[in-house]
Amino acid sequence: MSQVFGSSAANGAPIAAYGAPTAAGRPDVDDETLVAAVAVANIPTLLMVLVQMTGELHWLDEPYRPKRQPGLGDNDTGGLAPEHQQDVREAALEAIAAWRDGRPMVIPEPDDVLITRMLSTAMGEHVPDEYGAFTAAQLGLAKFLDHDPINVPPGFKVLVIGAGASGLCAAVNLKQAGVPYEVVERNGTVGGVWWENRYPGAGVDTPNHLYSYSFAPHDWKMYFCLRDELHGYLEKVADDFDVRRAIRFNTSVERISYDAQRQVWRAEVRHVADNEGRWETGRLGLSATPDETGLRRRDDGAATAPGANGHAQGIDGPAEIIEANVVISAAGIFNPPIRPNIDGLETWSGETWHTARWPADADLAGKSVAIVGNGASCMQTAPEIQDDVESLTIYQRSNHWAAPFDQFRKPVPDAMRTLFEAVPLYRAWYRVRLGWTFNDRIHTALQRDPDWEHPERSLNAQNDAHRKYFTRYVVDELGDRADELLDKVLPTYPPFGKRMLMDNGWYRMLRNPSVELVDEPIAEISGQTIRTVDGAEREADVLVLATGFDVLRFITTYEAAGRSGRTLRESWGDDDASAYLGTVTPDFPNFFTLYGPNLQPGHGGSLIFVVEMQVRYIMDMIGKMCAAGLGAVEVRPEVHAEYRSRVDEAHENMVWMHPGMTSYYRNESGRIVVNSPWRNVDYFDMTSEANLDDYVCEPRAADRELVAD
Ligand SMILES: Cc1cc2nc3c(=O)[nH]c(=O)nc-3n(C[C@H](O)[C@H](O)[C@H](O)COP(=O)(O)OP(=O)(O)OC[C@H]3O[C@@H](n4cnc5c(N)ncnc54)[C@H](O)[C@@H]3O)c2cc1C
Secondary structure, three states, X not given: OOOOEOOOHHHHOOOOOOOOOOOOOOOOOOHHHHHHHHHHOOHHHHHHHHHHHHOOHHHHOOOOOOOOOOOOOOOOOOOOOHHHHHHHHHHHHHHHHHHHOOOOOOOOOOOHHHHHHHHHHHHOOOOOOOHHHXXXXXXXXXXXXXXXXXXXXXXXXXXXXXXXXXXXXXHHHHHHOOOOEEEEOOOOOOOOHHHHOOOOOOEOOOOOOOOOOOOOOOOOOEOOOEHHHHHHHHHHHHHHOOOHHHEEOOEEEEEEEEEOOOOEEEEEEEEEOOOHHHHHHOOOOOEEOOOOOOOEEOOOOOEEOOOOOOOOOOEOOOOEEEXXXXXXXXXXXXXXXXXXXXXXXXXXOOEEEEHHHOOOOOOOOOOEEEEEOOOHHXXXXXXXXXXXXXXXXXXXXXXXOEEOXXXXXXXXXXXXXXXXXXXXXXXXXXXXXXXXXXXXXHHHHHXXXXXXXXXXXXXXXXXXXXXXXXXXXXXXXHHHHHHHHHHHHXXXXXXXXXXXXXOOOHHHHOOOOOEEEEOOOEEEEEOOEEXXXXXXXXXXXXXXXXXXXXXXXXOOOOEEEOOOOOEHHHHHOOOOOOOEOOOEOOOOOOEEEOOOOOOEOOOOOOHHHHHHHHHHHHHHHHHHHHHHOEEEEEEOHHHHHHHHHHHXXXXXXXXXXXXXOOOOOEOOOOOEOOEOOOOHHHHHHHOOOOOHHHEEEEEOOOOOOOOOO
16 A cells, blocks of 8 residues: 555645745844845835835825836836935835834735735836736735645545646645645656756746745745756755655656546556666657657657657556546646657767757867757757857757846845845735736737738737837847848747747857857758758767757656546647646546646746646645545536637637747647637636536545555
8 A cells, every 4th residue: 555645634734925924023134234135126126015014105106106117127226216216215224124123014915906006006007907816816915825724535645747846836735735645756856847957058037036836935046047946946845845755756657547437547657767867878768750650769769659658768667556536647748858850860970969868977068069949948058058169050940039138147136135035025026026027918919900010020019019129139139240140030920929038148149150050951960960951061079959849749758548548649639739727628537737738828927827826726626526525527528618719719819820930839730739828817817716517526436545556
């Protein structure tokens, strides 16, 4: 009998909300540190702190009202005159010091109307009323991920597949609610993509004060951290919330199937060899596109049926069965890495690896390096390695928009780190501001205006203004090589058509004489020679495949057979996944997919927040199942179909349907499968609670102890 975790009452201890004052009371921070921090703090955020701490609403009006800033920047001065900035800093310093010394906050819980007014001021633009409740939850003022203990029937258990950012979020919340659960993770540790992607420069393009759990604020060293810091954060969350002991590492789920009579999922799992080994060779785990027989071939030549485990790590244990009432799939979508279909790739005789399988001992010093693909991974790694290599040739497959951000890859100054830690209210408002900037603020700019006169280059006047703004930036960055390079690098499709990347010095790197950007497609590879369609041949010592992941197929690492015995792959086809709220699928009772279809916030922002909204919904559903004595909940086909139509209809007008580009968002038939069409505030409302009317509900068959051996 395997151990069932998370069942003790002690696990129901509350988790801290993001903006809530520390339980320990006022911070122990001296005047000198406060002075240094407030002197460099963000003015719009300080204004919010001032209003709540003093109750003085005049700080929301002129001359202190920040001006709107274009782009994604923090707007640190708020565009205020220097003397008005000074007023704000002095008053904020006094207010924070008084609060530290014990003075109560005058408005600890602003109502929704005041919150929206404050946010409008902080952003220098109108924020609609509907953002009141949404923002209150992020400030820790309203219930969000804060579950009361759930009274589960004997033997009830949840299986979570995967311990990346999503699986950890589920685990922490299940534990907090006292729901017995177990996590199965095929890697040797937590973190998912943040464990696997180790290429130089790997890091986030969403600022970390936003890209982090609402329940686990962190003292970030960088505004946009690199992979090691983020992976360390996820390790810390696993320890701080004591969920690691509920995770079975080096264990792969191979297949799950639903037993309708017993209302349980049966998962076949196997021990897999430690993944550490694969970094040594750097060549494992690549998925090829399907060959003519429909099978995928792994690097070792073995064929894997669609839906089977596309990973090359050794499966070396006998199958074991785990049974669970509910399965939460948190298997991620950025896997497996794609091996491109290039003639002669198999003849490559130099070193080669995929960015997601960067060898720990890779040594590029003095070597000629070729990178195929110039998406997010290449954009992060190429500027990072340019000075180590003898030459760098980048084979561009399509170009991308990349935005500037003042603080990208910059350290958070010590004084600011102290302020974030000492004044949770400052940190909470800073995060809320980032949320608006990186998420819903630009949503309207991504809708097609049918009367717009330049549909070939942009969608509407605002999107056209974005194009001008980013184009100016690119021209400036390319400097004296702009005339030569601009046509190659500037996308013809509208900004935000593909995920907006952060500029990591990409354009400046292109000015480096030892870097060449080739935009001719590759015709053939032979030995160590790469020939492009124009007949040019270039040699390289190392070939790096920055060719992305098999994202569109969604669940690729295990097979799932539902109530009818049909598999998810059969239901979804190879690339047409859809799920109600991106989470549940007909014929798959009690099965929830985190980071499911149509959930990626294509207009930017944090996937972690999306997953938190999903987890809140799932926890509500589990609570309702237990309270009502339900053994199975299965989304009604008509609810799912209607949702799918709404998603497709909402996408019709959005930027990613623009005809002038391809992206990993769209499947073969042109349907958007990966991106969400919704604003965060919409999805927040849709997932605020599980509506049992959307489901076919079955009473529990019988109370029983589950056998899990
Ligand atoms: C390089 C890179 C940068 C990114 N940057 C950002 C960013 O800045 N902002 C943003 O919002 N998003 C970003 N993303 C997207 C990122 O994928 C998500 O933000 C998030 O980390 C996904 O977490 P996850 O847990 O859903 O998936 P994953 O991190 O993929 O974790 C899935 C886990 O499930 C395990 N697993 C899978 N199948 C099985 C199985 N059959 N059995 C057992 N275990 C299994 C895997 O081993 C893995 O540990 C980035 C992605 C990449 C690759």
